[in-house]
């Protein structure tokens with residue numbers, strides 16, 4: 001059932017109908033509003049006051065929470081810039097092995113390397129080939145484990161923001177220790193999987209989406225269960241907690257607004273406006289904006305260790321899925 005839905009939403013011809021895709025923030029019968037445990041929390045720069053957040057639980061998927069974009073446009077740009085200009089830098093690992101060595105040898109960032117490519121065609125090709133960066137505990141994709149020997153500092157701004165969001169949602173003890181930043185050029189997909197490499201599989205996953213919209217499939221603990229499809233747009237947050245923490249999920253489609261019902265408006269409205277401040281003055285917003293017009297970025301944050309656990313248990317650890 002999961003694979004059938006994945007193939008349906010991935011298909012180019014014929015393209016899928018979005019009729020059954022649940023838009024966050026709508027009056028959809030499957031979106032149950034949940035009251036915030038800490039709606040009175042004091043505000044945090046770049047986020048709306050929690051009393052204004054719209055938080056839902058997806059019916060049939062207990063623990064699967066979605067927060068309608070609580071970010072200001074300036075904060076959206078801030079996180080996009082961090083994901084492009086800062087995070088793909090040494091010592092973080094990226095999928096671009098060749099570039100990774102160059103970045104380490106030359107001591108530049110991925111973004112700086114991108115700017116040195118003069119041919120627009122080659123530049124876009126290089127930009128589109130960035131698919132992931134790991135933060136904090138670096139993930140070993142081959143062995144499907146985190147590596148105690150490669151525990152890097154978790155970016156403090158991201159850690160602070162995630163801890164705040166977690167606390168507002170009632171997860172005061174959540175500790176951000178690893179993140180996978182996923183980069184999806186339009187048309188890219190992420191196949192069905194569960195995330196079970198963490199020693200603590202009870203702590204929720206926090207997933208932040210920026211840029212172009214995506215269809216996100218959430219199923220059950222087996223691939224036989226029929227998934228639901230939700231539409232994630234820039235700034236939306238997904239929390240996989242409780243019974244949904246170990247459920248199958250996938251991203252079968254990253255698209256542009258043109259493919260979506262017009263009532264949803266334009267994604268760019270979520271990151272345009274306010275002052276044009278950027279976290280770094282060596283980054284041109286127009287370059288970031290160009291990238292984000294054909295891409296989605298997802299920051300997927302995990303707690304790896306159990307409460308009071310100091311280091312990874314080398315023996316345990318997860319097998320592939």
Ligand SMILES: O=C(O)CCC(=O)C(=O)O
Nearest residue numbers: 180182195207251298300
């Ligand atoms: O891109 C997404 O929304 C999901 C990413 C994901 O599931 C993962 O990184 O494990």
Ligand SMILES: [Fe+2]
Nearest residue numbers: 193194195249
């Ligand atoms: Fe995942």
